[in-house]
Amino acid sequence: MSDQPAQGGVGPPGPADRYRHDSADHTDPDPAAHPDPMGQRTSDFGRFDWFVDSAHFGIRGDTEMSPGRSDSETRAGLPHSLQGWRLVVGVCGLALTCTLLGGMIGGLVAVTDVASHTDPTYNVGAVPRPAPIDRPADSIPGIAARDTPAVVMIKVNGAAGTGSGFVISGGYIVTDNHVVTLDGLVRNASLRVYFSNGKSAPGELVGRDPYSDIAVLKVAGLTGLPALPLGNSATVDVGDPVIAIGSPLGLADTVTSGIVSAVNRPVQPGTGDGSSPQVFYDAIQTDAPINPGNSGGPLVNARGQVIGVDAAIETLGDNPITGTQGGSIGLGFAIPVDQARRVIVQLIRTGHASHSVIGATLNQSFAGNGAQIEAAGQRGVPAVVPGGPAARAGLHAGDVITELGSQPIMSPDSLLDAIRSLAPGSTVGVSYTRHGRMRHARITLGSAGS
Numbered sequence: 001m002s003d004q005p006a007q008g009g010v011g012p013p014g015p016a017d018r019y020r021h022d023s024a025d026h027t028d029p030d031p032a033a034h035p036d037p038m039g040q041r042t043s044d045f046g047r048f049d050w051f052v053d054s055a056h057f058g059i060r061g062d063t064e065m066s067p068g069r070s071d072s073e074t075r076a077g078l079p080h081s082l083q084g085w086r087l088v089v090g091v092c093g094l095a096l097t098c099t100l101l102g103g104m105i106g107g108l109v110a111v112t113d114v115a116s117h118t119d120p121t122y123n124v125g126a127v128p129r130p131a132p133i134d135r136p137a138d139s140i141p142g143i144a145a146r147d148t149p150a151v152v153m154i155k156v157n158g159a160a161g162t163g164s165g166f167v168i169s170g171g172y173i174v175t176d177n178h179v180v181t182l183d184g185l186v187r188n189a190s191l192r193v194y195f196s197n198g199k200s201a202p203g204e205l206v207g208r209d210p211y212s213d214i215a216v217l218k219v220a221g222l223t224g225l226p227a228l229p230l231g232n233s234a235t236v237d238v239g240d241p242v243i244a245i246g247s248p249l250g251l252a253d254t255v256t257s258g259i260v261s262a263v264n265r266p267v268q269p270g271t272g273d274g275s276s277p278q279v280f281y282d283a284i285q286t287d288a289p290i291n292p293g294n295s296g297g298p299l300v301n302a303r304g305q306v307i308g309v310d311a312a313i314e315t316l317g318d319n320p321i322t323g324t325q326g327g328s329i330g331l332g333f334a335i336p337v338d339q340a341r342r343v344i345v346q347l348i349r350t351g352h353a354s355h356s357v358i359g360a361t362l363n364q365s366f367a368g369n370g371a372q373i374e375a376a377g378q379r380g381v382p383a384v385v386p387g388g389p390a391a392r393a394g395l396h397a398g399d400v401i402t403e404l405g406s407q408p409i410m411s412p413d414s415l416l417d418a419i420r421s422l423a424p425g426s427t428v429g430v431s432y433t434r435h436g437r438m439r440h441a442r443i444t445l446g447s448a449g450s
Contacts, residue, residue, distance in 0.1 A: 046103025164246030164297030207347030231305030233336035246297025258288030283333035289347030290332035358389020371415035
């Protein structure tokens, strides 16, 4: 039943009333002759006559009363506040109904759309035949399968640090000095070596050289270990394919590949702040991804021979040797195996290693092109050691060295890199300027212990 009053009762005037009173042309001469079929007034919107009651919206100026009916009588049937609440409830109910209908229709459309795209008979095709299990020996998978068993992971002082290494003939393990010393922070650290077959054993330090960043270990109780052959880094050229194997971030037996990006790249990793000496060498640069934890692992050529010992990366952070602020950006550096081989042999034979010197003090503040010998001695040390390699070659204080052997010298560090990359006792050509005049000589490098 309707909650509106029947005709003849009281209630808000509807639009029909309003329209009947607005114009004489539209006045029904006999309302009783045309009764409301529902027994009540209706609006253009149906039976919800209150919906268009302008008084409820604060618009009363043009609303006229039915003859003989006062405003109080008109509103006596329904309180004004109740009519307002009915309006709010009606609006909310309509909104909720529209929302529910929209959701139901949307869900029906989605289900219909999914159903229209399914195919019960679909098949991705037959599984292809397995690829040959045996990869070519000179392929990356072939080299990785052959070399990985000889690559180890090294944990230092428990979980304090992790690095890599590789086994060579005699069961010795080669790694970096900064791995076994945690970048010069510890001495006599406990070492444990993990092999690709799941076995592990304590590692014993045979010797280490902080100047070349090379260390050699030995494990007790394990024999018949697979070993990697050492190649020849002098024949490495830009563009040669290379593979890096190691344990980046503790992920053992990780293999990455790339090419040689540059050779004889001067690098000086480490801090050289007194905890360990500054390292200098002309590195093999590669874009094979190398990350913290790869240090000490092998860089091998297409024959699976070691051509370098992974030692440093350039990052967008502060420390290129540990990569504390980032990982690989395609700039990795390896110690050439020809330089490492000399140190490895010395460490195994004597526990110590020697490195080359020229017997002169360099001016580290020189901003020109080349490496300048100090103009005067410093702290009691002469600029050119009497009877030393530089003195015997005829070099004087203040001379600027621009080339050593075939290596251009751009700075004091690049001269030290070139010197350390050569074996003690090597004789090479040297070019230098004195008072603006170019001169050439031969120099035999001296030796200093680590």
